[in-house]
Amino acid sequence: MDDFISLERIVKVYPPNVLAVDNVSVGFHKGEIHSIVGENGAGKSTLMKLLYGLVPFDSGTVKINGAAVHFRKPGDAIAMGIGMVHQEIELISQYTVWENVVLGAEPVRGLGGTLDTKRAIELVRRKIDEFQFNLDPSAQVERISVAARQKVEILKLLYRNVSVLILDEPTAVLTPQEIPQLFAELKRLRDKGTTILFISHRLDEVLELSDRITVMRKGKKIATVAASETDKEALAQMMVGRQVIFTSKRTPHQRGERVFEAKGLSVTRRDGLKLLDNVSFSVHAGEIVGIAGVEGNGQFELVNSVMGLAAPSSGSLTVNGTEIIKLPILERRKLISFVPQDRGKMGASLPASILDNAIMTHHRLEPRFSAWRGLVLNYRNARAFTDTLAQRFSVQMASRQSPFRSLSGGNQQKLILGRELLLSTPFFLMDQPTRGLDVGSIEYVHGEILSMRGADRAVLVISADLEELFLIADRILVMHRGQIVADLAAEQTTIEEVGRYMLEGKRTA
Amino acid sequence: MNIIVGLITGMIAGATPILLAALGGTLTFYAGIFNIAMEGMMLMAAFFAVLGSFLFHSWLVGLLFAVAGAMILALIFIFFSVTLNTDEFVTGIALNLFALGSTTYLLRQIFKVKGVFTSKLIDSIPNIHIPLIEKIPLLGPVVSGRNLIVYLAVIATIFCYYLVFKTRFGLRLRAAGYNSNSLDSSGVRTSRMQIQSLLLCAVFCGLAGAFLSLGYVTLFAENMTAGRGWISLAAIILVDGHPYGIALISLLFGFFDGLGLFLQSYGVSSQFTSMVPYIATLGALYVYARRNRERERKAL
Numbered sequence: 001m002d003d004f005i006s007l008e009r010i011v012k013v014y015p016p017n018v019l020a021v022d023n024v025s026v027g028f029h030k031g032e033i034h035s036i037v038g039e040n041g042a043g044k045s046t047l048m049k050l051l052y053g054l055v056p057f058d059s060g061t062v063k064i065n066g067a068a069v070h071f072r073k074p075g076d077a078i079a080m081g082i083g084m085v086h087q088e089i090e091l092i093s094q095y096t097v098w099e100n101v102v103l104g105a106e107p108v109r110g111l112g113g114t115l116d117t118k119r120a121i122e123l124v125r126r127k128i129d130e131f132q133f134n135l136d137p138s139a140q141v142e143r144i145s146v147a148a149r150q151k152v153e154i155l156k157l158l159y160r161n162v163s164v165l166i167l168d169e170p171t172a173v174l175t176p177q178e179i180p181q182l183f184a185e186l187k188r189l190r191d192k193g194t195t196i197l198f199i200s201h202r203l204d205e206v207l208e209l210s211d212r213i214t215v216m217r218k219g220k221k222i223a224t225v226a227a228s229e230t231d232k233e234a235l236a237q238m239m240v241g242r243q244v245i246f247t248s249k250r251t252p253h254q255r256g257e258r259v260f261e262a263k264g265l266s267v268t269r270r271d272g273l274k275l276l277d278n279v280s281f282s283v284h285a286g287e288i289v290g291i292a293g294v295e296g297n298g299q300f301e302l303v304n305s306v307m308g309l310a311a312p313s314s315g316s317l318t319v320n321g322t323e324i325i326k327l328p329i330l331e332r333r334k335l336i337s338f339v340p341q342d343r344g345k346m347g348a349s350l351p352a353s354i355l356d357n358a359i360m361t362h363h364r365l366e367p368r369f370s371a372w373r374g375l376v377l378n379y380r381n382a383r384a385f386t387d388t389l390a391q392r393f394s395v396q397m398a399s400r401q402s403p404f405r406s407l408s409g410g411n412q413q414k415l416i417l418g419r420e421l422l423l424s425t426p427f428f429l430m431d432q433p434t435r436g437l438d439v440g441s442i443e444y445v446h447g448e449i450l451s452m453r454g455a456d457r458a459v460l461v462i463s464a465d466l467e468e469l470f471l472i473a474d475r476i477l478v479m480h481r482g483q484i485v486a487d488l489a490a491e492q493t494t495i496e497e498v499g500r501y502m503l504e505g506k507r508t509a
Numbered sequence: 510m511n512i513i514v515g516l517i518t519g520m521i522a523g524a525t526p527i528l529l530a531a532l533g534g535t536l537t538f539y540a541g542i543f544n545i546a547m548e549g550m551m552l553m554a555a556f557f558a559v560l561g562s563f564l565f566h567s568w569l570v571g572l573l574f575a576v577a578g579a580m581i582l583a584l585i586f587i588f589f590s591v592t593l594n595t596d597e598f599v600t601g602i603a604l605n606l607f608a609l610g611s612t613t614y615l616l617r618q619i620f621k622v623k624g625v626f627t628s629k630l631i632d633s634i635p636n637i638h639i640p641l642i643e644k645i646p647l648l649g650p651v652v653s654g655r656n657l658i659v660y661l662a663v664i665a666t667i668f669c670y671y672l673v674f675k676t677r678f679g680l681r682l683r684a685a686g687y688n689s690n691s692l693d694s695s696g697v698r699t700s701r702m703q704i705q706s707l708l709l710c711a712v713f714c715g716l717a718g719a720f721l722s723l724g725y726v727t728l729f730a731e732n733m734t735a736g737r738g739w740i741s742l743a744a745i746i747l748v749d750g751h752p753y754g755i756a757l758i759s760l761l762f763g764f765f766d767g768l769g770l771f772l773q774s775y776g777v778s779s780q781f782t783s784m785v786p787y788i789a790t791l792g793a794l795y796v797y798a799r800r801n802r803e804r805e806r807k808a809l
Binding site for chain 1: 676677678679681683684687688691695696
């Protein structure tokens with residue numbers, strides 16, 4: 001099969017000297033799902049943005065059907081039938097689905113540019129039917145799910161008659177249940193002749209979805225392989241450049257005293273719905289307890305109750321025997337280390353410097369960071385601490401004073417993790433600790449979690465990723481509709497069993 | 510009977526400049542610009558209206574001058590705020606101060622007077638008498654015989670509503686304010702929408718200013734807008750920019766404006782009566798805030 005789109009010897013340098021794309025040549029067939037995989041910073045997103053005309057490249061050629069093209073802005077690419085859906089969904093939430101879809105290419109009637117509402121809705125409905133998208137054109141975008149919004153973004157491009165769809169990590173914002181549906185829709189699009197370029201670092205997804213896979217590492221193309229002729233281990237090795245072990249490194253470890261205990265914890269919403277329903281469990285020293293469950297089954301409320309972000313309606317929470325329900329947050333932080341789900345919002349302040357982020361919480365709890373009776377910070381100690389932290393947890397940073405947002409996702413998470421680990425607390429709460437991280441970083445984080453267990457700290461990990469829980473947890477609790485419906489020893493259960501509890505609650509037992 | 514008619518016509522006259530300025534401002538509001546320059550645009554327009562009408566003895570030229578005067582400020586606004594990306598609030602303050610200073614300066618330089626300029630040579634904008642309706646008791650004297658700009662303001666209200674909510678332009682305009690990234694990625698440049706909205710705003714503020722100096726009265730006085738541009742901003746924010754809501758708020762303000770003048774004729778001191786519209790604005794703000802809080806509580 002001939003290449004429909006071919007990228008030839010593409011080079012992109014980000015000034016001053018970052019070689020983001022290094023002499024990459026790759027071809028895409030018409031009507032295939034072609035995944036581009038690589039770690040964060042491998043250049044896969046940059047490569048696609050070059051193709052889309054969003055980022056100018058320094059040398060090389062882009063050919064469509066054998067003819068060289070040059071896109072200076074995304075509009076040029078769309079005109080040639082290439083559309084891209086970005087990771088962040090950019091829709092107007094105040095508008096309806098159809099208004100979002102037609103925006104910029106609206107059907108009008110009359111001289112004054114009056115919107116032809118009827119025809120617009122009809123056109124959008126026809127596209128929805130054609131691709132079996134199951135959307136209501138008149139629904140308000142702010143009221144539909146994230147998955148549906150993503151479909152609107154895709155629809156917006158299909159409305160513009162795009163035949164090549166570039167999707168930048170579309171599954172990152174989806175719940176595990178929504179992903180198979182997206183994949184089914186993408187496969188249907190492919191069968192209708194659309195070419196799909198799929199950027200991802202989730203290898204299982206890539207293997208399931210794609211026809212062919214191109215692996216990138218550090219700006220270079222490593223290989224293009226057929227999905228049917230490779231496996232997860234081989235891909236991971238190409239991505240990372242060394243062997244990655246997907247089996248658990250967990251060794252037997254004797255658990256100690258009970259550290260954390262929740263008793264009868266409930267959170268009731270105003271309308272009487274129990275978001276958290278009489279939850280009781282405990283975590284012991286030297287033990288990793290994992291909480292599995294479909295998102296939105298009470299995990300959020302549990303985290304908020306433990307961290308003091310929202311008060312539970314009833315119940316008790318103790319750490320080392322101390323009741324924490326009434327404690328102010330700073331007092332809790334003396335007992336609990338916390339890695340939140342959302343790095344950019346709760347875990348760190350993106351515009352603040354790396355140093356500021358590194359000493360957060362520490363600066364309140366440890367006298368060595370303050371001088372003049374707490375009026376000013378002791379920057380000498382803060383600098384030393386930041387350097388130690390960066391070194392100990394191998395955070396790659398340009399300078400201590402760079403904004404936190406300049407770090408890659410993996411480095412951000414390492415810094416937060418390190419900061420929390422260096423608090424001397426008995427209990428550690430982690431909410432989706434590896435979300436959005438690449439294979440190498442995930443392996444690192446898992447190693448750190450396991451070494452905490454070795455140091456006899458009590459660890460509670462909430463994760464939507466079942467494989468992750470099986471790699472690190474000693475016990476797996478399953479949450480369903482605000483209740484804990486199963487308490488299983490990791491050795492004596494299977495992913496399938498936990499999955500059933502997640503979906504069906506107690507009745508399976 | 511005459512008192513009622515007097516109050517209503519006073520209300521309409523008071524409401525017209527605020528309504529027009531607010532309609533202009535609401536277009537920029539929807540485009541996502543924090544535009545506070547209506548005050549300056551109106552003042553500039555009021556001055557140039559008098560200048561044009563005085564020089565050419567024609568209200569129509571005066572009207573064109575007024576729009577051109579407001580347009581000068583809009584172009585400066587566009588250059589700084591859209592092209593150079595300066596802060597909109599700071600730009601707006603600068604323009605309002607510039608309008609006040611420059612009109613005062615030009616008044617003294619061109620007309621050699623301080624405070625107020627008036628002349629027999631200034632042609633004012635005519636009142637329109639509608640045959641037949643004129644004869645209807647009570648309704649006639651209210652609906653007919655108003656200034657041309659008043660009728661234009663009514664048309665402008667409906668025009669704005671249609672433009673914002675029913676046209677392609679409106680869909681893109683609001684998109685610029687709601688989420689400019691989304692609009693840009695849809696192939697429409699947000700800055701273009703913002704520029705167009707500012708130019709339209711200048712046209713509306715031009716009409717408002719011309720009404721002040723060639724309709725309401727036939728003279729130019731230093732700082733004669735007297736905060737009406739700010740009231741129009743308040744009106745926009747109070748009703749989230751909806752043109753019909755703006756009309757309502759403007760009428761309310763116009764009513765208290767007229768009431769102030771009316772009370773004055775009953776011997777209430779003018780310092781107090783000129784406070785009435787502003788107190789009414791604070792009152793409206795309070796009611797609005799209460800209503801909003803109630804709504805939020807219900808939503809929870």
